[in-house]
Amino acid sequence: MRPDQQETAETFLRRKAKNLEFFKRRFPAIYKHYGNLLMKRVELVVSPVESDVDLHVDGKSLYQGKAKAVGVREAEMFLADNEPYEYLKTFRPPRASGYTYPRLGSNMIRRCLEALPDQGEEFVGYPMGNFFPFVVFLGCGLGYQIEALVSRADVINALVFEPDEEKFAASLFTVDWESICEKFLSRKGYDIRFAIGVDATNRSLKELLERNLNKRVPLHPTMTIYFNHQACGINRSFAEEIRKDLPTLFASWGNYDDEMKRLNHTAFNLRAGSKFLRNSATGTFHKPVVIVGSGPSIDERLPLIRQSRDRVTLVSAGTGLKALINNGVKPDFHVELDPDYLIYQLLSDIGKEKLKGITLIAVNEINALVPELFDEVFLYAKKDNPAPIGFRLERFAFEHCNPTCTNAAFAIFQQLGFRNFFLFGTDYGFKDRTKHHASGSVYGSRDEDSEVSVLLNDLAQKHFLEGKLIEVDSVNGGKILTRSDYFTAMRSVENMLRWARERDHDVQVWNCADGAVISGAPWLAPENFEEKIDLILNDAAQEPIPMDVIRGQVETHQDPELEERFAKVGTFIEARADQVRAILHSTSLRGKKDVVRLMSPLIDASQVVETPKGFDAPQPEQFVAQHVLRGTLMHFMTVGLCHVMAAGGDKDAVPVAETWKDSFVEFLKAVPGHYSKVITDQRSGEGERWLRMTIHDRETAVGG
Template sequence: MWPYSQQAIQQRFRKNLSFFQQNMPSLYKVLKDIRFKRLTLSVDEQKKRWDIMDGQRSLYLGDGEGYATEEANTFCGYFPEGAGIQTIAPLQVDNYSAPRFFHNHLNTTLQQLDYSAMDPKCHRMPDFMPLVVFTGIGAGVHIQKTLEQRDCQVVLVMDTDPEALLMSMYLTDWYDIIPRYTTQEGRFFNFILVDEVDEQRTFMGFWNELVQYTPLFPSLNIFYNHLKEAFRDKLIKRIQEEFKVFLTAWGFYDDEANQLNNALHNLKNLVPTLPRNLEADMIIWANSNPAVIVGAGPSLNERIDWIKENRKRFFLISAGTALSILKHHDIVPDMHVEIESDYATVDHLKATLDENYQIPLLAGAIQLNPRVFNLTQRGLLYYKDSTALHAMFGARTSAQLQGMTPTCTNAATGLALQLGFKQLFLFGMDFGYKSKTETHAAGSVYFDEKAPKYLQDSIGERMSNLKVEAIDGSTLLTEPIYNAARDRVEKLLYTFQHQAKAYNCSLGAKIDGTEVVASRDFFEAMIGAEVHPDEYREQLLYRSVLTAPSEIDQGIKLAATYLGNVCQFVRQEVKAMNPDYRGLVMAVLKITRRLEADFRKQRTPLFYLVRGTIWHYLNAGISVCYTATDTDTGLKHLKIWQARFIDFLEQWPQHYEWLVERNVDANDDGWLVKRIGEAVDDPFYHGPASAAKGDQA
């Protein structure tokens, strides 16, 4: 019997429906209520051909099976054994050279490898496909044809249309395919359906699903865009552009340890934190007054007079090193925002603040270096997202702000929005520059001869050739961290689109969700009358909260238990894995899926204490194995990595215990005068006490 006869497709549909009901009940609940509105199946039993019509459009040009077969053959031909997987660059021997515990441990692992037998440019396809992401279900036959030709270990099928999945149940033997993808068989299969509301939400839906497979995604994934659909192709390209930005947001334990040490000092020194709920009068004040947020981008040179000559008509928030530019123009902000835990924050504030120039309020992340509060009279802390610190110390009494990483500009934007400001004017938030000699506005601390040399030198270290679209349609140079910050601002504005309006008064990159302000007259017409911020700042401080010593102790113990449990679980999985290419993929999948599932179930931000570090070490395993130019070298490298990762997982909880029990006064703590790329007093660090070069932070 022809497999697509009317009798065959009805039998297949019933089998698939029964399979989904028993094995995929959540998808079954969606499918059982679907009625075909757009898609129609056309079957010609005489010619033995079938097609699917999307309205009046033929998807397969009259021959569905022929189209799917040819498309699958073409896709498989692109990725033969040994082909390069062009996603992110493999690790190099000096990627983790910072003289701290985690970096040093992983760096020692990488130094044991034979780099002469490794591809420095890309990962290589083994005799199977580690991770295939099919975008577009269509009839599903192209997926079945691909899986008949190639052994695909992890298969993700993504679409926005449940109707397509329902249609595929007539044509594709899901009931036969999916049962072969079990962890016992060393394989995995999953459907991912997201709503197609608009491009941004569809992108975020796909992205949020894919990151659950990190670091298999983005290191080893390949995309199959069925029917070469333009909308999905655009989404894939956007996902690929996000790869490098994504890597900068992973974080790692050395930074987490540094942040924890800083936070413990700040809490014990009784620096107050932003309360969990702001009272109505505070929200009303912010609702009623415009906020100007100032970054350090070069276009601030052309717009600084807008700020200076209207200074009393808005609440002025400076972000990071923009403070030095405001000082250059004799402008004092109403609030200054910092986020970076590194000692560089202390250095740039030392170079900016003096007896003649002070700020009325410093709003800093809880992990800010405590030495900054020796430089300013009044400070307020906030908990940002994507760290474990709020779950440890602030969950009961303090607010946790969203969208605060990776830079001060998006942190200032996030803080303003979550304080309740409804009108935001963004100055000097360029997120790019025309040339590598014009990266910051005049007066920046980076141009200050009195500033530390490493701050001055950093201006000349711009190596990125990334491009970004400017507001006038031209192209600017940018960097991964600037792209990440702009992306975070756009997501914040999207989230708050019904509560606030943002105006782009910068002359840099295009910022989605903002209205570009071209004229000074428009700006001055929007900002209104004089603002009186003194009482507002007083009330912010008065209503802030302190953390009791008992809560600090409870938070330390909570994180210790979580870290110990995670290390035990990961260590067991790494020990039990088959020490080969497939075994590594399955171990990575089990570990990351379990940690993500626990995180989503328990909603515990303690996950951020471990996530980035585990991703980095797992990704190192992928890199050392999948870049090898021959299988024997790959397996040899894998054994080295396996033993070293187990060793790290045994030491990690011990390091945490040592860190939280140090009990060193802030005035005597040597950690507080070192940058993250410099060695500190740490019995777990075994290496040269020199500053890192090429640190992958």
């Protein structure tokens, strides 16, 4: 700035100081980062003749000297493109047919939906009214477009995403962030948040945006409207990638019924004083580990496994076990992740005799009947689950185990120091709807004498032959079909591979399945498998036997305070349920906006664990309580938000909102007694009955 612009310069400097003081009070993390940040790549340029400014980034003008004018024009264009009472077309409201399990949470959501108008096939979108439920600003720049929009429109929730930390630093000079933010912070039910990239790559920026969006469910994705500053192509690509990955978001929600089943199994396994596998690598091991799922390509590849059986460590994952055993191949280890009683039924159908000599590695949530089928059993915990914190299992917790058994098998062996992996039957898709699993698996042929075979094949008929499928790239070129849960599993493997290689470049993974392309795992043709095994074994001949490595990480876990911990979880569940009820009763529901204004406090209640009075940190059992409730809270919130917003106007929305609120409150009242009867009141026998119930069986506990 030139000397004759001194007065203007002082104005900008005062504005920055004021903004920093505001962020210090309300967003201390932003203040901490920007308090002393120097702008090295960007320069704020003040026009000598007009009341406007420009921003130069790496020497190039962003606004051609008219940043204010550009911001106002963008806000006006956004409002023109999103006129009041037009339809927002994102995702359909939930329907009763999506909640079929005869359990407490699912029952109550289904009854709620049955009492609401069914949007059905005629649904065309959400009539938006004269406000915006959730605006995501893709790019902040100098902030004038944000300032202009919030002064012209009623935005209830906002996320400001700026990939470039120095651009945001420049905005501290140009707009009054306190004035912008107070439009949200001073009003009940309004919310604004920031996501700013720091030394970020495109991948980490996409993950930053996705992570912050996922914290705003159900506003995201159903009510998300993007405001893309300067029509930025990179930011648009982030939004498109996130949209493509939405199946992974939906798959991660969970629900109260499933979490209670998992917690009940955990209780039985911990009470039994089980042996656990420590996550403590004692070295680096290169002997080949072959992980086998039950994808259809395993049928063609099984001769390779049989031929090399004694030269590799063979690990079956989930339903991959039966595909191996039915073809005369017995693995060293079998990994289980699914907690349902169905797993016990499947393994019982194989028979205890055929399971002899196989070491079971199972999640702490495994049905407590399963371990009795194996001679040797080691449990593990998942680090992305609160059980390790809540029940003192941190040293047994492994990263990236979800969402399938093949993910868990790879995660465990990789984190224990193994470095060479061959993935078989990990197709994550199929060419033919009628051949979606290996012929030797439980899905390969219908056994009328097996209850579980009949059930699973009936479900397969529904999901594979009649269900909605998507396309993904095939290792052989072209496309194959897949389901959203398989897509989620594939993405999880790819993320885990990146995570593992960031920590150890020595990790090698080959995709020996003839299904979907797995980024980071090159496809290995059948004729090259033996050669790879030979090369690896030549270099690893002196390494210890993998079975000895695994057994060296085993210890028995005993917790004398276990029952006290479960009681505390129940206390915190009741407190959280009371908190959510208080939020629901905090305002009269007179229209759509009132329900949208409930979303921010409800989202916080479902996702944030606060420090209780009298303590200096959240208690471990709080995280378990929050996790048990979170999924069904999110489902209830989604039902309310979507069905209220789908109503024609406020008059139609009010009875929908009241019905939803009453159903939600009924669930919250039932939860504490339900938890007690299943988990802490061992005399009731309910928890033991649950061991022999699948998620499809009607429960007998409170409210079931």
